[in-house]
Amino acid sequence: MLKLDALFRYVERDTLMHKLDPRTKFIVILIYSIFIILSPSYTTQIIIILLSSILAISAKCFRNMMRSVLTVTPFFLIILFANYYFTRLDITAALTPSLRILSLVTVFTLFFLTTSPDDFSTALDKSGLPLTITLSFSLALKFIPTMMQQINEVMEAQVARGLKLDKGNILSRIRNYIPILIPVIILSIKRSIEVAEALEVRGLDLKAKRKPIVETSMSWRDYIYLALNTLIVVLLTAIVIYLAIP
Amino acid sequence: MILVEDLWFTYGEDFILKNINLEIGKGEFIAIMGDNGAGKTTLVKHFNGLLKPSKGKVIVDDLDTSKASIYDLSRKVALVFQYPEKMFFSETVWDEVNFALKNFGFDEDYRIHRINKVLALLWLDGLKDRSPFTLSGGEQRRLALACALAWDPDYIVLDEPTAGQDKYQREILTKIIQVLVEQEKSVIIVTHDIEFVAELKPRVVLMYNGEIVADGAAEDILSNEKLLRSSGLYPPSVIDVSRPLFDKGIIKKPIINIHDFIAALEMLARG
Ligand SMILES: Nc1ncnc2c1ncn2[C@@H]1O[C@H](COP(=O)(O)OP(=O)(O)OP(=O)(O)O)[C@@H](O)[C@H]1O
Ligand SMILES: [Mg+2]
Numbered sequence: 001m002l003k004l005d006a007l008f009r010y011v012e013r014d015t016l017m018h019k020l021d022p023r024t025k026f027i028v029i030l031i032y033s034i035f036i037i038l039s040p041s042y043t044t045q046i047i048i049i050l051l052s053s054i055l056a057i058s059a060k061c062f063r064n065m066m067r068s069v070l071t072v073t074p075f076f077l078i079i080l081f082a083n084y085y086f087t088r089l090d091i092t093a094a095l096t097p098s099l100r101i102l103s104l105v106t107v108f109t110l111f112f113l114t115t116s117p118d119d120f121s122t123a124l125d126k127s128g129l130p131l132t133i134t135l136s137f138s139l140a141l142k143f144i145p146t147m148m149q150q151i152n153e154v155m156e157a158q159v160a161r162g163l164k165l166d167k168g169n170i171l172s173r174i175r176n177y178i179p180i181l182i183p184v185i186i187l188s189i190k191r192s193i194e195v196a197e198a199l200e201v202r203g204l205d206l207k208a209k210r211k212p213i214v215e216t217s218m219s220w221r222d223y224i225y226l227a228l229n230t231l232i233v234v235l236l237t238a239i240v241i242y243l244a245i246p
Numbered sequence: 247m248i249l250v251e252d253l254w255f256t257y258g259e260d261f262i263l264k265n266i267n268l269e270i271g272k273g274e275f276i277a278i279m280g281d282n283g284a285g286k287t288t289l290v291k292h293f294n295g296l297l298k299p300s301k302g303k304v305i306v307d308d309l310d311t312s313k314a315s316i317y318d319l320s321r322k323v324a325l326v327f328q329y330p331e332k333m334f335f336s337e338t339v340w341d342e343v344n345f346a347l348k349n350f351g352f353d354e355d356y357r358i359h360r361i362n363k364v365l366a367l368l369w370l371d372g373l374k375d376r377s378p379f380t381l382s383g384g385e386q387r388r389l390a391l392a393c394a395l396a397w398d399p400d401y402i403v404l405d406e407p408t409a410g411q412d413k414y415q416r417e418i419l420t421k422i423i424q425v426l427v428e429q430e431k432s433v434i435i436v437t438h439d440i441e442f443v444a445e446l447k448p449r450v451v452l453m454y455n456g457e458i459v460a461d462g463a464a465e466d467i468l469s470n471e472k473l474l475r476s477s478g479l480y481p482p483s484v485i486d487v488s489r490p491l492f493d494k495g496i497i498k499k500p501i502i503n504i505h506d507f508i509a510a511l512e513m514l515a516r517g
Contacts, residue, residue, distance in 0.1 A: 150332070156296050157333035159316050160325045161393060162349030179345065182335035186379070 008068060008112040009145045016221070017059035017114040022123035024222040025111050028229045032107045035233050036100055042092070043245050044236045045099040051232070052106040061113040068109045069102065076102050078170060092246050117142045131206050139195065147188065154183045247271050248293055248323070248401060248432070252302035255288060262288050264456045266302070272400065273430035275423070277443045277464070280453035281478030286436045287328075289453070290403045293434075295319040306401070321350055324399035328406040330390035334378040339370060339389055342378050343396050350397050364392040367425065369418065384415040391422065401432040408439045416442060444468050444482040444502040452477055469500035 012018075017025075036045060056065040076098050083094035121138035125131075158179045159165070165176050239245065248270040255263040263285050270276055278286050291297040292304045295316040304311040306322055327333070336342040340361060347357040365371050368388040373381065378389055387407070394402060408416055423446065426433050437443065443450060443464060450467040452460040454477040460467050467473065469489075471481045481502075488501040488510075496514070501507045 153327070153329075154332050156291070157327050160294055160296065160320050160327075161333070161346040162317055162320055162397070163345075164317055164349070179335045183332055187332065 008109060008148065009064075010116050011061045011064055011113050012116070013060045013114075015059045015114075017055060017110075019221065020114075020225055021218045021222045022115050022120040023127065024218065024226050025115055026120070026123070027226060029107050029111050031230060031233050033104060035236060036103050036107070039100075039236070039240055040096060041240045041245055042095040042099045044240055045096070045103040047236065048103045049099070049106050052103075052110045056106075056110055056113070059110070059114050061110075064113050065106065065109050068105060072101065072105050081170070112141075112144065135206075143191075146191075147184075150187055151180065151184050154180050154187075157183075247305075247307065249305040250289075250292070250302075251305070253289075253292065253299050253304060254301035255285075255292070255297060256300050261300075262456050263292075266458055268451065268458065268461070270401070270432055270434065272432055273427070275427045275433045275446070275448040276435075276451060277446075277448045278434065278436045278451045278453060279438060279440075279443065279477075279479065281438060283455075284453040284478075285456040286453055287405055290325060290405065290434065290436055293319075293401065293403060294323040294325050296325070317349075320399075321397065322399055323401040323403065324394035324397070325403045326390050326394045326405060326407070328409060330386045331379075333390065333393070334386070337377060338375050339365070339378055339381070340374045342389060343393050346393055346397050352397070360396050360398065364395045367395070368392045368422065384411060384418075387411065387415065388418070395426075399431075401434065402426060403434045403436065405436045406439075407435055408437060408442050420446060438479060440468065440474075440479060440482050441503075444484070445505075447502070452479075454478065465499065465502055468502045 032048060036048060039045065053062065053065070056062040079101060080094055080098040083097055084091060117138065120141060121134070124134040124138055127134065155165075163176065163179055166173065167176060248268075250266050250268040253263055253266040254261055266289060278289065280286050288297065292299060292311060293306065295311045295314060298312045306314075306319055309319060309322070311319060334342055336345060343361045343364060344357060347360060352360070362371075365374065368391060370385065370388055370392060373385065373389075378386065381389060391404070391407075407419055411419070420442075423433055423435070433448075435443075435448070447464040450460070450462065450464045451458055452467055452473070459477055460470075460473055468482055469485060471485065471489075474481050484502060484504055484507050485500060488497065488507055491497045492500045497510050501510055
């Protein structure tokens, strides 16, 4: 059966990607995301997927990334088919929105796999954004592994009751997931209330000034990485605008 | 029969299960015991194919779990997990029980018959139309059990059935297990609740650190303090009084639960 609990989970390694400041990586994925969403060219998205894969190999977490990609493959196919049939477009036009999802997933997976949630929270804290935003964001990030594990447990409980996930056509396959989604959503809401209460009883003050326990700092590596990636995106944009490739 | 042969299992790094050999016959009542992290849950997840052996094999009747589907295995082996709230999704108790029956393709008459039957067995008849989410913890546990008994599986595995349950719930559970055993169902409970096991006296399989360290009658294993302590468990409380009496030769065997102890005292009093 599908193993969800290890997806997107931070993999501790000693590589260049891991040493980069979380803010650098975050800015880079933001730049890429904007490009991916706006770019009408699937070729550029394939290039981004390849680039992320190379970076994943250098960060020694390529296998983990492949697993996340495999997990979204059904969605990728659904979007591909939906675009192909319902809008009666040709396959090239259908490829763009589906590859958009896939490239976003690879870019974000690379970030999650190489950034420890704690480092990321610290970096966010120092970004100057309001605490309500940064706290929600880092909490959400921290709960990804827990959430994945929970989905896994719910899935196990339901298949043990005879639920077949891959039965029927695409529409009924989506419906097969309802017995998994409902418990997961209810459990998540319950947990978020519990977390809120726990933060409150421990005296979280949203207005107080906070000082990070761990210091993070940008180094020359970060600036080079940032510059290189900005350059790549500028190049890709130029390719899209001037060469107009599909 | 569930047959486990030289089973080894790993999630990726260390072996969580090591060289497990076990035979569970039809109609047998058995408790798999061990402290936290001993590998009990990991072991029972092999019985319905949720986990596949890394080495060795698990056979359920005529099905090899590494080849058979979870669907076919679950039809024979029902697994009831520790947290029932992780499976409820229906609007009513009735629908919740009906879910598995529909999945396994039973016709409507049979489904109605089974739902009424298991709801009665688990003392839930009055709650048919309630939402599963509004039930008390004990009722939710019973509903989870009802869901699993509905399709009449031959093997029923209960993971930590007594955790967080009051005395009343435990008594109900005891009765239900007795009914199932009488119906010649195989009942497998996974637990570290030593008093509960001492009361029911099933065959006990003791696990420690991924291995089976003992397999035998409850009275032999639960009265073996050294064995229990080395596996991270404590002996039942009655042992504190029955052990000295046994050592002095006043009673013939170390007694593990209070009912047997009272019976033994009565015997002694009568002479
Ligand atoms: N999905 C998983 N991935 C990796 N390791 C796991 C996973 N599930 C369990 N383990 C590990 O396997 C070991 C055995 O766990 P298991 O849940 O089988 O123990 P248990 O005997 O049921 O314990 P408990 O009494 O706490 O329920 C533990 O060390 C646990 O950390
Ligand atoms: Mg367990």
